[in-house]
Amino acid sequence: MIINVYKDYNEISQKTSEFIVEYVKQKPEAIICFAGGTTPLRTYSLLVDYANRGEIDFSSCSFIGLDEWVGLDRHDDGSCQETMYNTLFSPLNIKESNIFFFDAKSVNLEDECRKIDEIISSKGGIDLMLLGIGVNGHLGFNEPGVQFDLSTHVIELDETTKVVGQKYFKVETELTKGITLGIKQVLNSDTVILMANGDKKADAVKAMVEGEVTNQMPASALQKHDNCYVMLDKEAAAQLEL
Numbered sequence: 001m002i003i004n005v006y007k008d009y010n011e012i013s014q015k016t017s018e019f020i021v022e023y024v025k026q027k028p029e030a031i032i033c034f035a036g037g038t039t040p041l042r043t044y045s046l047l048v049d050y051a052n053r054g055e056i057d058f059s060s061c062s063f064i065g066l067d068e069w070v071g072l073d074r075h076d077d078g079s080c081q082e083t084m085y086n087t088l089f090s091p092l093n094i095k096e097s098n099i100f101f102f103d104a105k106s107v108n109l110e111d112e113c114r115k116i117d118e119i120i121s122s123k124g125g126i127d128l129m130l131l132g133i134g135v136n137g138h139l140g141f142n143e144p145g146v147q148f149d150l151s152t153h154v155i156e157l158d159e160t161t162k163v164v165g166q167k168y169f170k171v172e173t174e175l176t177k178g179i180t181l182g183i184k185q186v187l188n189s190d191t192v193i194l195m196a197n198g199d200k201k202a203d204a205v206k207a208m209v210e211g212e213v214t215n216q217m218p219a220s221a222l223q224k225h226d227n228c229y230v231m232l233d234k235e236a237a238a239q240l241e242l
């Protein structure tokens with residue numbers, strides 16, 4: 001893990017967006033997987049600014065969904081897809097044919113998992129992943145206790161995720177399961193960026209970086225990734241023994 005600590009949220013967003021722009025300049029046909037949630041939102045808005053200034057072109061990239069609340073789709077307020085479309089895919093005019101998301105409303109979620117696994121395999125794997133971390137240490141919806149050798153799967157959400165997840169919804173929403181890429185696919189990605197900001201993430205960040213690698217803290221699996229860049233603000237890094 002390469003740990004980078006910056007002044008504040010704006011700076012980690014700026015540095016992360018620069019990293020992504022440089023990556024895509026080197027590899028215009030990159031296979032990309034970006035998290036929803038609030039942490040990367042400023043990064044996405046900066047990426048849109050870069051594209052609007054003509055400094056980067058994402059039109060040849062493919063975008064793979066990271067996770068979704070089971071029962072919701074892109075038209076549901078608060079869904080992961082809604083976030084990705086509103087903040088990135090629509091402003092960048094990404095072609096539908098370059099976006100690969102699961103249908104979390106499908107009656108056969110197992111088929112959706114295998115569909116995404118096959119798409120990732122057929123494209124030769126994910127090049128660049130951008131992740132956030134849950135206060136419980138989840139990555140995507142790989143919740144505490146998850147097996148590290150899983151590919152895309154459906155999972156019972158952790159109680160913390162059900163409670164914290166309400167922040168994405170205007171009205172209280174029953175959250176029970178998630179569909180998510182697995183830790184195996186995270187570890188097989190060529191480059192991973194993990195962003196965290198704010199003191200609420202400090203405990204999880206410490207366990208991820210300095211704790212033992214255990215499925216009780218899914219993000220600790222990133223210690224096994226050779227090309228993982230951790231972008232932290234001072235608050236999120238406050239407990240690290242740097």
Ligand code: F6R
Nearest residue numbers: 035036037038039132133134140
């Ligand atoms: C969302 C996702 C989650 C979030 C994590 C942090 O697609 O995969 O793992 O990245 O829960 O969420 P925020 O950024 O809202 O604190």
